[in-house]
Amino acid sequence: MNDADPEWPVPGINPDVPSTARVYDALLGGRDNFKADREAAEVFAHLIPQVREAARLNRSALIRGVQYMVRRGGIDQILDIGCGLPTEQNTHEAAQDINPDTRVVYVDNDPMVLSHGRALLADNRTTTVVTADLRDPARILEHPEVRDHLDFDRPIGVVIVGMIMQISDDEDPDAIIAELMKPLASGSHLLLTAWPDTGDPAQHGLSQACLETLGNGWIRPIERLEGHFQGMPMVPPGLEYVSRWYPEDPDRTVPELADFEPYEHTQMAGIAVKP
Numbered sequence: 001m002n003d004a005d006p007e008w009p010v011p012g013i014n015p016d017v018p019s020t021a022r023v024y025d026a027l028l029g030g031r032d033n034f035k036a037d038r039e040a041a042e043v044f045a046h047l048i049p050q051v052r053e054a055a056r057l058n059r060s061a062l063i064r065g066v067q068y069m070v071r072r073g074g075i076d077q078i079l080d081i082g083c084g085l086p087t088e089q090n091t092h093e094a095a096q097d098i099n100p101d102t103r104v105v106y107v108d109n110d111p112m113v114l115s116h117g118r119a120l121l122a123d124n125r126t127t128t129v130v131t132a133d134l135r136d137p138a139r140i141l142e143h144p145e146v147r148d149h150l151d152f153d154r155p156i157g158v159v160i161v162g163m164i165m166q167i168s169d170d171e172d173p174d175a176i177i178a179e180l181m182k183p184l185a186s187g188s189h190l191l192l193t194a195w196p197d198t199g200d201p202a203q204h205g206l207s208q209a210c211l212e213t214l215g216n217g218w219i220r221p222i223e224r225l226e227g228h229f230q231g232m233p234m235v236p237p238g239l240e241y242v243s244r245w246y247p248e249d250p251d252r253t254v255p256e257l258a259d260f261e262p263y264e265h266t267q268m269a270g271i272a273v274k275p
């Protein structure tokens with residue numbers, strides 16, 4: 001942990017057990033992680049040589065998706081669930097660069113995200129962070145700070161990036177997303193990234209490494225990933241591999257699948273709009 005840690009020790013944190021948020025932070029080159037997290041990141045890097053590139057690819061989808069929602073989708077309030085620890089460019093920065101009035105609520109179930117987020121956002125009145133779990137969508141929707149910060153009578157951009165693969169089939173990710181989107185206004189967006197299973201060895205390697213190290217990280221057939229979007233209309237180009245996904249420029253010339261690096265087969269992104 002670095003010296004700039006705002007509130008240490010943070011209740012509920014066990015520095016000896018790697019957490020997804022901190023391992024991901026280590027993979028992105030951040031400093032908000034412990035030895036156990038860095039060791040887990042090394043295990044990943046050993047099992048999946050391009051795991052750092054994969055983490056950065058996921059980040060690029062997050063930023064592109066947020067930029068689309070704010071610039072093209074008319075979204076000025078965002079609920080970013082499983083937001084992770086603050087890093088180089090965050091959702092609120094990408095959004096507020098385009099529209100400084102964009103309101104953002106970050107949600108994560110890791111208490112370290114709350115303490116670091118609060119420190120980062122101390123002077124930002126349009127952005128806040130709360131601790132809650134995607135597996136309990138009712139609690140997120142009823143959370144007083146979420147209610148205070150976001151106007152549920154107007155469209156909200158929901159961000160679930162780099163985390164739906166952490167919800168098991170038994171926990172029913174589609175039912176969770178349906179419950180979350182149900183009370184939202186027409187025009188609300190869902191930005192989501194997920195891990196496909198098309199039989200590609202890189203996909204299986206990434207999933208296996210996550211399951212072994214963190215106990216979650218499920219890949220799913222593309223039809224299952226499409227199901228996460230609840231049948232809502234998709235913004236072009238639809239659900240696509242991140243290296244080919246440019247929602248603000250869907251006609252752009254993109255690489256062929258055959259030219260992909262192995263890690264580029266591991267992540268897909270999409271945005272759907274609630275009718």
Ligand code: SAM
Binds near residue numbers: 024058062109
């Ligand atoms: N969304 C960020 C991104 O894509 O760069 C961070 C992704 S990070 C791989 C996954 C984050 O989801 C972690 O911060 C973890 O704590 C959080 N997370 C995992 N399961 C969660 C759950 N059930 N509810 C809320 N957050 C969760």
